[in-house]
Amino acid sequence: MSSFLYRLGRSMVRHRRAVVAVVLALLVALGAAAGFLQKGMDNSVSIPGTESQAALDRLAATFPEVSGSSAQILVVSPEGTSVRDEGVADAVRATTDVLAARDDVRGVQSPFTDTLTGDPVAAADADGLSDDDRAALVTVMMSGAGTEIPTAVKDEIADIVADLSTALPEGWTASVGGELYSSEFPTITVTEALGVGVALVVLILTLGSLVAAGLPLANALVGVGLAMALVLLATAVTPVNSSTPMLALMLGLAVGIDYALFIVARHRDQLRDGLDVEESIARATATSGSAVLFAGLTVMIALVGLGVAGIPFLTTMGVAGAVAVAVAVVVSVTLTPALLGFAGERVRPRPSRRARRAEARAAAHAAQGTAAQGPSALDPAVHAAADAAPAPAGTAPAPDAAASRGAHTEAPRTRADRFFAGWVQTVTRRPLVTIAAVLAVGTFLALPALDLRLALPNAGVLPESSQARQTYDRITEHYGAGANGPLIVTASILTSDDPLGLAEDIAAEMRALPGVADVPLSTPNASADTLIVQVVPEGGPTDEATADLVQDIRDQRDRLAAEYDIDIAVTGFTAVGIDVSAKLGAALLPFGIFVVGLSLVLLTMVFRSIAVPLKATFGYLLSVVAAFGVVAAVFENGIAADLLHVAKLGPVISFMPIVLMGVLFGLAMDYEVFLVSRIREEYVHGGDARAAIRSGFRGSAQVVTAAAVIMFSVFFFFVPEGDVNIKPIALGLAVGVFVDAFLVRMTLVPAVLELLGDKAWWMPRWLDRFLPSFDVEGEGLHAELALEGWPAAGTAIAARGLRVDERARLAPDVALDVPDGGVLVVDGPARAVTGLLLTLAGRVAPAGGDLKVGGLALPHRAGAVRRRVGWVDSRHADARAVEAALRENPHVLVVDAAHHLHGSARAGAALSAAQAAGTTLVLGTSGADVLPPGVTPTHRLSLTTIDAPTATSPAAAGVLR
Template sequence: MSSALYRLGRAAFARRRAVIGAWVGLLVLIGAAAGLLGGTLDNSVSIPGTESQAALDRLTATFPQAAGTTAQVLVVGEDGAQVDDPAVVTAVEDSVDAFLEVESVTSAVSPFDDTLPGASAVSDDGEAALLTLSLEGEGVAIGDEVKDRLRDVADELDAALPDGYDATIGGQLFSQEFPGLSIAEVLGVVVAFIVLLVTLGGFAAAGMPLLNALLGVGLSTLLVLVAAAFTSVTSTTPLLSLMLGLAVGIDYALFIVSRYRELLATGLPTQEAAARSNATAGSAVIFAGLTVMIALVGLGVAGIPFLTVMGVAGAAAVGIAVLVSITLVPAMLGVAGERLRPRPSRRARKDAAAGTAPAAAPAPAADGDTWDLPEHHNRFFAGWVRLATARPWVTVVVTIGALLALAFPALDLRLALPDAGVAPTDSSQRVTYDRITEHFGPGANGPLVVTGSIVTSDDPLGLMEDVADELRALPGVDSVPLATPNESIDTGIVQVVPTTGPTDPATADLVNAIRDLRPTILEKHGFDLAVTGFTAVGIDVSAKLGAALLPFAVFVVGLSLILLTMVFRSIAVPLKATIGYLLSVAAAFGVVTAVFEHGIAADLLHVSRLGPIISFMPIVLMGVLFGLAMDYEVFLVSRMREDYVHSGKARASIATGFVGSAKVVTAAAVIMVAVFFAFVPEGDINIKPIALGLAVGVAVDAFVVRMTLVPAVMQILGERAWWMPKGLDRVLPSFDVEGEALHREISMQAWPHDPDVVVAARGLRLAALDRTDVVDLAVRRGEVLVAHADEPARPAALLLTVAGRLAPEAGDLKVDGLLLPVRAAAVRRRVGYVDLRTEGVDALDAAVAERPPVLAVDRTDLVTDPHERAHVAAALSRALDAGATLLLGVVGSTPADDLLPAGTPVTTLAPQAGALA
C-alpha cells in the first residue's frame, strides 16, 4: 500500500496540472449530468416490515381518506370567549371552501358540521374549535408550496375572525420537516480555516485542506442529485454527506499536508517529501476512510430504505474524500513547491547564528522503556503524554470513571420520532400543538387509527361500534370519537385518542395493548385489527431501529476489528480501540440525554422542549462516530507503530509517536467538533441531537480516549501491544500502513551497484526450506542462471521466489529493479514462470511469446526426448534474443548446456553441504 501510494504521490506531483484539471473536469461533468437529469429531493419515506406501514399501505388502496396526511387548524377564543359566536362560525365555514381549493387537500371538515361526528370537534369548555384537513400522500412528500398555501389560508382565517380570537395551523403535516442546508456549514468552514491557519502556519497550507474538502463535497453532493433522478432521496441525505465530506475531507488533507511539512523540515526535496507523505499519511487516510465507510454502509442493517440511502451517500462522500486527498493534495503540493517548507525554529536560528550544533535527535534511554524528548519538541504534547503514561493505571481508572459518569444519564434515554411539540416555541405548529393539548388533551395531537377488513360482516356499522366499545375499555384511552366503514363497506377504521401525547411511553404501551387485544376481537367479532397512523408509525420505527442496533454493532465492529488487525498486526490494539469507542458512544449518549431529556444547558443550546430523542440518533451516531473514532486511532497509533517498527522500542515509541501526531490529531478533532457543533444552536430539531452527540463524541474520543487512555493502556502493555499469533499473521494480508517496506525500498535504491544486474540476492533464505539454505547471486541482463539440486523443492523454491510467487523467509532480493516481497505484484507481471513438470513445452512457447524481461523455467531435466529438447532450446533461444534473463531449475545432474546457444553466459548454483550457496 505505502509503495503504491508513494508512486502515486510522485506521479501526481509531477503531473499536477493534469491531476487538478481532471478533478475539476469531473466536477463540471457530474454537475452537467445533475442538471440534465434534474434529480430532486422528494423526502418520501417508507418503513417496510412494520405493522403500521403495512396497514397504512392497505388503507391507501381501500380507504384513502384515512390513509393520507392530516393538518389541524385551531380557533381559540381569549379570556373565555366562546367559539360558537356567529361571526366565528361564518369565518370558519368560509375558510373550509378556501382550504378545499388548495392542491392535495381531499377534505376539510368544519368543527360545526354535525354530519361527520368525531372528525372535528369543539372543546368541552367551548373555547376552542378544531378544523381537520385531509391531504393526499405522505406528509414529508407534500411540497412546500402546499404547506405555504395552507398557512396563507390559515392567516386569512385569523384575519377574518373577530377581535379576541386566533387561528393557527399545525398537525401531522407540519410535525416533521426534514432539515436543509443553512449558514451553519459556512460557520463550520470558517472555524476550520482558522484552526488550519494556526496549525499549518500559512494561508497556502491552510487553503489546501479546504479546497480538497470543497471539491470532494461538491462531487458527492452532485452525485446525490444524480442519484435522486433514479431513487428516493431525502434532503437529510446531502446534509449528512456534506457534514461528513467537509469534516473528513479537511482532516485527511490536513494529515498529508502536515506530514509533508515535517518531511520538508528534514531537508527532503519537495517531490520526494510529497511522495513519502502520501505513502505514510495517505495509507492511514485510506484505512481511516474504510472504517468510516464500513460504519456508514452498515446503516442498511436497519432495513429502512431512506436510512440506507443516507448511509450509502455518506460512505460515497467519504470515499471521494479519500480519493481526492491521495491524488489532488500531492498535485497541490507540487503547485506550492518550496513555499510550504517550514522556516527553522527560533532556537535553531539562534544555534546557527552562534555556530553551535543543533539539538540531537531523540534517543532511547538505556532500558529502552522511556524516551528523552529534546526541548525543540512540542512541550505541551510532550508533557501531556508524560502525564498520561507516568502513572498509567491511575490514568486508566480516572478516565474510565469520568467517561462512565458522563454516560450515566444515558440510562434514561428514550427514543421517538419528534412531533410538533419540539418545534420552536413561536412557530405556528408548536402553538397549535400546545393549545390542542390544553383544550383537547395531549392525545388529540396524535390519535391512533385501528383498521381491519369488514368484508364478511352482515352488520358493518354495528361491528365497528362493538370494536369501538372494546377499545374504549382499555386503560389509556381518552375517547373513541370515530368508528366507521368506508364507502365500499370492505374496510373499517376506529379513531382512538390516547390520554397521553404521541411521544409518551404510555402511548406506546397503549399501542401494544391494542395489538395484544387482536386475538380476542378476532374471535368475538371477526375483525382482524391493525394499528397505524402517524403516532403508531413513529413507535414502530423506534422499535425497529432499537432492534437493529445489536446486529448493526456486530457488523460494524466485527468488520472493523478485522481491518484494524490487518493494519496494526496486533490483537490488543484493535480490542483497545473498540472498547474506547464504546466508552465514547456511551458518553455521547449520556450528554445528549442530559441536555434533551434532563434539561442541562438546554436553554443555551436553544432546546425548545424536553423529551425523547429522535429515534434515528443512536444508529446514525454509532455508525458515524465509529468511523471517526477509528480515524484518530489509525492516525495516532499508526505513527506509534511506525516509530516502533523503526526503533524496536515499544514504550519509547508511545511518546515519539504521540508527539509526532498529537498536534495534527488535535487540529483534526477541533475541526470535526466545530463542523458538527455548528448545527446545534440553530439547527433543526431532527439534526440537533445527532450533531451534539457527534461533537461530544469526537471531543471525548479524541482527547480523552485516544490521546489519554490509549497511551496509558499501551504503556501498561509494552511489547505485548504488538503481539499477534504467527498463524493469524500469515493468514491476514499485510498493508504496511507504517511504510516499513517503503523505507526499506528507498534505503536499497542504490543496490545492486551494477545497473546491468537483473536478479540480485544477498543473505536470501527461501520459505519452506531449512533456514541454513542461503543464496547470494547476481544475474546480469541476457545471462542464464541454472539452479541444480538433488531435491525438486530447492530449485522450485528459488524460481518461485524470484518470480514473485513465493515470499522469501529473509534476506534481500531484487528482480528487474523491484524489491521483493514489496513489489511482488509488479514482479509477477514482469517474470514469466513455467513448470515443465505440470505445464509442458506448449506453455513455454506461450510464455516466450509474451516477451518477459525474466523467464523462469523449472524441471528442464524432465525433457528427455531429443525433439522436445530441441523445441525447448529453440524457445529459450528466442527468449534470449528478445533480451530476457533466464532462470532454469534442474534436479539431479542432467546438464542444461544443450538447451542454450553456444557462448551464453551461465551462472550455476550447485548443492554444497546440502544447501544452495
C-alpha cells in the first residue's frame, strides 16, 4: 500500500493541474446534478418487524383516516374565561370545515363536532375540553406520513390556524403543533462556522504558515462539497433523514481537515530535514497516507456497521457518513499532494532560531580552523547575525551531531517539542500513578451515564420560539403531558356482531389500566372490520411511565383474545418511538461486540502485538462511557444546559449511543494509529522500547494534539445552535474525542507502554504468520527506497544474502544477478529448489536478505510480483500449461520440476521462443543438465541444504507448501 501511495503522490504532483481541474469539474457536475435531481429530506421512521410498524401498515389499508400523520390545533381562552363560547365554537367549526374539505386531510376530530355524524355540538355540551374549560383541542388527520407531506401544505394549514387566531376575540390564541410539526429541518448557522475558524487558527499555530494551514481546510471543504452533493443525490433513489447530511457534514469537515493535516505535517517535517519537494510529497503520501487510509477504513467499517440495528434510516445515516469519510480519504491522498505541489517551497519551514545559531556557530568554528584571525564563535555578534538572518528559500538546517546519531538522541527543536518531551517524561515517570489517575477521571465522567434515557424527539424539545413547541407546552398545561402523544390500540373485529358495543367494552378495559388519563375515542371503521381506541397516557411521550403503559396494554393481549376474540396491537407515533428506542437499545450489545472485535483484529494486524490492541480497545471503551456520561449530565441533569442552549431536559435521541460508538471507534483508531505507529516505528528501528516511547511521542504528539483540537472544535460548535437530533451526538463526539486524544492516547498509552516495556510488542509467531500485515508505518516503502539504485537497470532477478523459509532446509546467503531475458537453472534437492523458486515467484516471503524481481522488492511488493511472474509446476502439468502461462506475457516465468519436461520438444520450443522474446526463465530441476530440449541456460545455481535428507526419504521428494 505504501508503495502504491508513493507512486500516487508523485503522480498527483506531476499532474497537479489536471488533478485540480478534475476535482473542480466533479464538484460542479455533482452539485448541479444534486440541485436538479434531489427530492428533499425524509424524516419517516420505519422499523420493520416491530408491532407498532406492522399495526400502522395494517391501518393504512383498513383505517386510513388514522394511519397518517396528524396535527393538533389548540384554542386557549384568557384567564377567567371559558372556551364554551358559542361564537368561539362557530369560529372553530368554520376552520374545521375548511380543513376537512382539503384533499390531503382524512378527517378532523373537534369537541364542537360529532365525530361519527359530523353534526355540530353545542359549546355548552362539548366533550373533550380541558378540565378548566379554557382549552379546546382539535386533531387533524392527514393523508400519508408527515415526511410525505410537503412543506407548502404545512404552511397552508398554519395559515388557516393563523386566520382562526385572528377571528377569535382579543386575548384568545390558536396555535398549531403535533406530530406533523414535531421536527424542523436543520440549518447551518454562524456558530458552526466558528469551528472552522478555530481549526484555521490551530492549523496556523501548528504548521507556522498560512499557506500550509490553508491546504487542510481546502481539502476538507472540497471533500464536504462532494460528499454533500452525493447525499443529496441519494434522495432521488432512497429516503434520507434530515439529520443525515448534518452528520456527513460534521464528519467530512473533521476528518477532512485532520487527514490532510497529517500528510502536510509529515511533508513539512521532511522538508525541514532537507528533502526535495516532490520526493517529500510522495513519501508523506506513502507514510501518513497509509495511516490515513487505515484510519478512514476503520471509520467507514464502523459506520456501515450501524446497519446491524436493522433500522433503515440508521443504516442510511451510517452509509452517508461512510461516504463522507471515504471522500475525505480519497481527496486527502489525491488533491492534497497536488496542492502541495503548487505550494512548492512556500511550505518549507524556516530553520528555528536555535538551528540558525548552531549553523552560525559551526561556520565560526570552521572559519577559526582556516584563519588565524577570525571572529570567535562566542562573539555575541555572531549570535545576533544568526538570529537575524533569514533562511534562504529551499534550504533546511544542517543536521547537528545529536540528530545524526538517530531519533532517540535528537534534542527537541521547538518550544512545542520541549513541552511534549516534558509531558511524556512526566506521565511515564510513575506509570501506575498515571494509569490510576486516568481511570479515576474517566470513571467520574462516566457516572452520569447511569441516568441516560433514550427516546425519539418530539415537538417538546424544539426551541421555545417554535409555535409547535409552544403548542406542546400549552397542551401539557391544560390537558396533561400524555395528550401530546396518544396511543392507538387497534384490533380486527371481523367476528364481532356488535362492533359499537365491543368498542365501548375495549374502551372500558383501557380506562381501567393504571397510567391511562383518558380514552377520548373508541370506534370501528366504516366496514366494521377494524377497531381503534385512542388512549391518552398520564405521562408524556418520552416518559418511562408511557413505555410501561404500552407494555401493560400488550400484556393484556392474551386475556382480551380469550374474552373478546380479538387480537390487539399498540401503535401510533409514540408507540413507534418507544419501539425504535427498544430496538436500538437491543442492538447496542451486538454492535459493541462487533466494534470491539473489529478493533482487536485491525489493531493486531497493524501493530503486530497483543497488549497494544487490548490497551487501545479498553481506552476506546473508556472514551465512549465518558462521552455518554457527559451527554447525560447535560441533557438529563441540566449541567451547563443553558450555556449549550438545550431547549428541554429529558431523554436524548435514541440512535445517539450507537452512532456515537461507531463514529468514535473510527476516530479513536485515528489517534491510536498516528501516535502508536510512530512509537512502533522508533522501536523497530532502535530496539529500545522505552526510548521509543519518548522519541515517537515527540514526533507525533504535536500533530495529534492539533488534530484533536480541530476535531473537538468542529463537533462542539454544532452543539449550541445545532439540530435537536445532532446536538447530543455532536456533544458526545466532542467529549469523546477530547477524552480519547488527551486522557487516553496522550496520557494512558505512554504510561501503559512504559509499564510493559518490550512486552508491549510481543506477539506469538504463529499469529504473526496468520494475520495479514497492514503497513501503516510505510516500512515497505522505506525498504524499497533503501534498495533504490540496486541492482543495475536491465536486471530481472537480483538477490544478496537471501535466506529462504527454514522449512526449505536451504543453506543461507543465496546471491543472484539474472538479466532480463536470461535463463536461470536451479538444481538440487526438490524441497530446497521448490522453496527458492516459490520465494523468487513472490509466493513465499523470504526469511531474510535482499531480493528484487522485476525491479520490485520482496516481500513488500509480493502482490505485484505475483502478477508479473508466471508459475508452472511440471509435476502436475505438461507443455500445454507452459504455453498457457506464457500467453499471459509474464515478465518472469518460473517452472518447477522442469526435468519432467525433459523429453517435450513442444515445451522446449515454447520456452525457447519466450526467451528470445525477452522473458526471463527460472527452471528448477533435479540435475543441472536435465532440461527441456532447446533451452540454453545463461546462469546456474546448485543448492546445498542443511542436514539434507537422502534422495529416497519422503522429505527429499516433498514440496514446500
